[in-house]
Amino acid sequence: MFFVSLTYRVPLEEVEPHMAGHMEWLKKYYDAGVFMASGRKVPRTGGVIFARGERAVLEACLAEDPFAIHKLADCEIVEFSVSTAIPGMEALKS
Structure with missing residues (x-):
């Protein structure tokens, strides 16, 4: 499992046209089953994505993001192993 943190490098006004x-x-x-959850950071300085699969596949996916292509955001990937989850979130353990 991966936690991806996107942090904008440019003002929000430059990000919006690529949203x-x-x-x-x-x-x-999401349709390919790589991403599991995502959303904006609060305050709105970027976003986060929960993803699964192989790191090389994830890195290839992230390279296709318009934010990456246009150098609008920095991306940090944190790999982790889910050991405990609340009921209903058991899929995170796979």
């Missing part, structure tokens, strides 16, 4: 493409990119990898 629709970013959302389409997210949907592509």
Whole structure:
């Protein structure tokens, strides 16, 4: 399992024009089963993604993000192993 932290490198006004493409990119990898959850940071300085699979596959997916292509955000990948989850979230352990 992976926790991906995106941090904007540019003002939000420069990010907004690429948001629709970013959302389409997210949907592509939700549909592929790579992404499990995502959302904006509060305050809005970037976003987070929970992902699964192989690191090399995830890195290839992240390289396709419009935010990466246009150098709008930095990306940090943290790999972790889920050992405990609340009822209903057992899929995180796989």
